[in-house]
Amino acid sequence: MKVLVPVKRVVDYNVKVRPKADGSDADLANLKMSINPFCEIAVEEAVRLKEKGMASEIVAVSVGQEQSQEQLRTALALGADRAILVSTDVVVEPLAVAKCLQKLCAREEPDLVLLGKQAIDGDNNQTGQMLGALTGYGQATFASDLLIQNSEATVVREVDGGLQTLSLSLPAIVTADLRLNEPRYASLPNIMKAKRKPLETVTPEELGVNVALRTNLIGVKLPPDRQAGIIVEDSRQLVDKLKNEAKVI
Amino acid sequence: MSILIVAEHDNVSLNAATLNAVTAALEIGGDIDMLVAGKDSTSVAEQAAEVANIGKILHANDQAYEFGLAENLALLVAEQSAEYSHILATATTSAKNFMPRVAALLDLQAISDIIAVVSDDTFERPIYAGSMIATVKSNDPKKIITVRGTAFDAAATSGGSAQIIPISSAHDAQKSRFIGEEVAESDRPELTAAGTVVSGGRALGSEENFSMIYKLADTLGAAVGASRAAVDAGYAPNDMQVGQTGKIVAPDLYVAVGISGAIQHLAGMKDSKVIVAINKDEEAPIFSVADYGLVADLFTALPEIEAEL
Numbered sequence: 001m002k003v004l005v006p007v008k009r010v011v012d013y014n015v016k017v018r019p020k021a022d023g024s025d026a027d028l029a030n031l032k033m034s035i036n037p038f039c040e041i042a043v044e045e046a047v048r049l050k051e052k053g054m055a056s057e058i059v060a061v062s063v064g065q066e067q068s069q070e071q072l073r074t075a076l077a078l079g080a081d082r083a084i085l086v087s088t089d090v091v092v093e094p095l096a097v098a099k100c101l102q103k104l105c106a107r108e109e110p111d112l113v114l115l116g117k118q119a120i121d122g123d124n125n126q127t128g129q130m131l132g133a134l135t136g137y138g139q140a141t142f143a144s145d146l147l148i149q150n151s152e153a154t155v156v157r158e159v160d161g162g163l164q165t166l167s168l169s170l171p172a173i174v175t176a177d178l179r180l181n182e183p184r185y186a187s188l189p190n191i192m193k194a195k196r197k198p199l200e201t202v203t204p205e206e207l208g209v210n211v212a213l214r215t216n217l218i219g220v221k222l223p224p225d226r227q228a229g230i231i232v233e234d235s236r237q238l239v240d241k242l243k244n245e246a247k248v249i
Numbered sequence: 250m251s252i253l254i255v256a257e258h259d260n261v262s263l264n265a266a267t268l269n270a271v272t273a274a275l276e277i278g279g280d281i282d283m284l285v286a287g288k289d290s291t292s293v294a295e296q297a298a299e300v301a302n303i304g305k306i307l308h309a310n311d312q313a314y315e316f317g318l319a320e321n322l323a324l325l326v327a328e329q330s331a332e333y334s335h336i337l338a339t340a341t342t343s344a345k346n347f348m349p350r351v352a353a354l355l356d357l358q359a360i361s362d363i364i365a366v367v368s369d370d371t372f373e374r375p376i377y378a379g380s381m382i383a384t385v386k387s388n389d390p391k392k393i394i395t396v397r398g399t400a401f402d403a404a405a406t407s408g409g410s411a412q413i414i415p416i417s418s419a420h421d422a423q424k425s426r427f428i429g430e431e432v433a434e435s436d437r438p439e440l441t442a443a444g445t446v447v448s449g450g451r452a453l454g455s456e457e458n459f460s461m462i463y464k465l466a467d468t469l470g471a472a473v474g475a476s477r478a479a480v481d482a483g484y485a486p487n488d489m490q491v492g493q494t495g496k497i498v499a500p501d502l503y504v505a506v507g508i509s510g511a512i513q514h515l516a517g518m519k520d521s522k523v524i525v526a527i528n529k530d531e532e533a534p535i536f537s538v539a540d541y542g543l544v545a546d547l548f549t550a551l552p553e554i555e556a557e558l
Contacts, residue, residue: 016512017377026381094349095358123376123493124361126349129319133353138424139319141346144487154428159342160441160496162488165428166318172424178477178494179487214358218371218384226519229540231531235553238525238543246523246540248445248502249469249558 003046004110006061007039007075009068010121019220035071038116041176044183046114047079054148057081063097076194077186083199096211098130103207105135117142117175128175138168142177250279255338256297260287263296265442266339271404273396274337276366280304288315294413301408311419316427317343323350324420340395352393359393364400378493379516399499443472445502451478452507459484461551468558476508492517507547510535
């Protein structure tokens with residue numbers, strides 16, 4: 001079974017991002033970049049499938065700038081076998097990413113595409129679902145458990161009311177939620193080994209994909225500031241304030 | 250302009266979340282229709298017809314739609330989209346699941362989780378876990394939009410008299426099968442719709458101690474939430490998680506007990522009207538967003554508060 005794992009380069013989740021001075025976009029200059037945490041969970045899940053003898057090959061893919069090679073090397077260090085960078089200097093929207101991935105699915109014919117449920121920069125939560133539409137594959141988003149058996153994927157999904165279990169025929173799309181697993185740390189020997197694993201670069205044009213933007217970013221601003229309130233003396237004063245000042249109880 | 254809202258429901262009743270999308274649609278302006286796709290879902294269509302300002306209800310009643318499988322729903326919505334300029338749904342896990350699939354079927358870039366309508370093609374949406382707000386203009390011929398429920402008031406559930414129009418098309422893609430679900434049964438209010446929410450964090454220390462949160466919630470008639478740390482530690486089930494990757498809530502009163510206030514958690518509750526923080530660490534970031542902070546050990550404070558109430 002071949003597993004395709006798309007990963008995205010994003011600002012590290014520990015870094016606080018602010019708008020540029022002119023408010024045109026988020027200011028990413030000189031910030032630490034990492035693999036998107038949900039993508040990392042997807043990579044880990046693929047590696048576990050391989051360790052269980054269910055996956056034979058893991059192909060990591062990223063659509064983005066040249067520097068996304070770093071995140072592909074991270075995926076390789078975690079256990080992916082080879083990587084493909086769809087290299088582009090322009091900002092790519094989820095639909096364009098999904099179109100690039102569709103072309104790679106046609107070429108690579110994976111049995112399973114494992115993605116993160118969303119990237120922590122744009123918070124769009126779209127790419128996996130869009131890839132489902134373009135490939136015609138079934139989808140199970142927000143996965144907290146995945147079992148592959150007899151060419152079927154059984155997926156437990158985190159939904160608003162609790163948990164839902166779906167069964168999908170392969171090939172299928174699964175997007176990872178937080179509780180699917182806890183990713184390992186790459187070991188130093190594996191980081192060194194990853195440098196020698198194959199990394200191919202293609203462009204959207206070579207894949208025949210038009211990545212022109214469908215939306216304009218008009219601007220980026222901080223949300224309205226929430227003023228810190230007061231520190232109350234004790235429980236009695238707290239209840240009094242809630243009853244008589246805020247009038248919420 | 251004409252707008253189609255995809256209703257959320259459980260085949261029995263219309264989910265209140267749908268009403269927030271109606272308000273967003275009214276702000277965009279134009280005729281509003283609603284699509285109800287389900288199985289044995291006539292009662293839902295009837296409730297939808299009573300919602301004010303809805304022109305007609307498109308009712309697709311077929312087994313293929315019983316569990317809201319994304320592949321089937323997306324085909325139906327895409328098929329019904331022809332005469333609409335906008336397709337809206339409230340950003341529940343269900344809508345997040347099928348709406349991007351609809352968008353890609355129609356070669357459109359969807360706009361997720363809008364919190365404000367600037368014009369019929371320009372919207373505000375949170376990015377980076379709500380630490381910034383982006384204003385985005387869509388140049389696509391049709392807009393596929395999910396709406397953050399807490400950012401728009403609920404529309405009135407009565408006063409409408411929409412015509413119900415049955416749709417016969419049944420799309421069964423047979424790509425996925427529903428196996429089962431575990432739905433948390435509770436007499437407490439639904440987390441995302443509750444007027445008061447009491448949330449517990451890691452400081453509770455155990456699943457047993459977390460019952461103190463349920464007790465206070467029941468005294469206040471509140472829903473129960475939890476921080477990611479509390480959920481990961483197994484003190485509370487994951488459908489209670491409030492935060493960027495869990496539920497987004499904006500109640501009149503939010504009580505954070507033993508929660509430090511990671512960005513991830515603040516993203517899910519900082520639009521609450523009144524925030525109370527109870528934490529023994531006076532440096533905890535939660536105090537920077539709290540209207541009322543109580544620096545105290547929760548194991549002492551909660552019984553005291555109960556006694557005062």
